[in-house]
């Protein structure tokens with residue numbers, strides 16, 4: 001029985017692709033790509049010849065039926081995005097859901113994504129964390145920032161270089177300028193850099209070093225107040 005395979009691709013360094021991802025791209029009858037030119041370069045690098053079709057946020061709704069039908073006709077299909085894991089701030093979710101609703105098997109290969117190296121390299125607790133993706137650009141932005149203020153887990157956000165400074169400033173004003181954070185830039189690329197410090201220190205840094213490249217922001221969760229700690233430990237005792 002054919003299936004849909006989600007295939008992570010490198011976020012910069014072309015060597016960050018698994019052997020299984022390469023053999024899947026060689027094996028399937030159809031590769032769905034966010035941008036066929038970007039994926040074409042990757043395939044060329046690995047000398048993979050396959051049938052490519054566009055699948056991006058502007059056609060993902062209308063393409064679902066056709067893709068599901070092809071898999072039901074016993075053709076194996078792989079989904080890739082421009083970088084990292086499809087479905088993570090990239091198209092993927094709708095197709096996975098549509099396949100599962102029709103009883104089509106879905107597998108997701110483990111592989112590259114920007115959030116994990118940024119989180120782990122940040123030096124902030126990573127036993128529990130909350131992935132926030134991109135903050136809303138306009139509507140709902142302030143509400144989301146306010147929601148984040150009391151959130152106790154480490155937060156991971158994606159941001160474009162021209163909004164990084166503004167986002168750091170807004171995070172500082174809602175979460176406090178002393179909140180520990182890190183900005184991971186150009187991961188796995190030539191100019192990879194992780195800047196660690198308080199939100200105000202990151203703001204100073206990027207006020208003098210113009211933000212360039214791709215960014216992941218990692219921000220420490222709120223420290224529980226004394227009152228919350230007491231309530232939590234009382235709840236723990238009741239659980240036992």
Ligand code: SAM
Pocket residue numbers: 011012081083084085086087088089090112113114115157158159160184185186187188189214215216
């Ligand atoms: N699907 C991808 C993943 O699994 O990480 C994310 C795609 S999203 C459209 C692109 C965002 O991911 C960028 O704006 C940036 O926030 C982050 N990103 C991707 N590659 C990166 C890299 N090499 N270094 C830092 N951040 C990166």
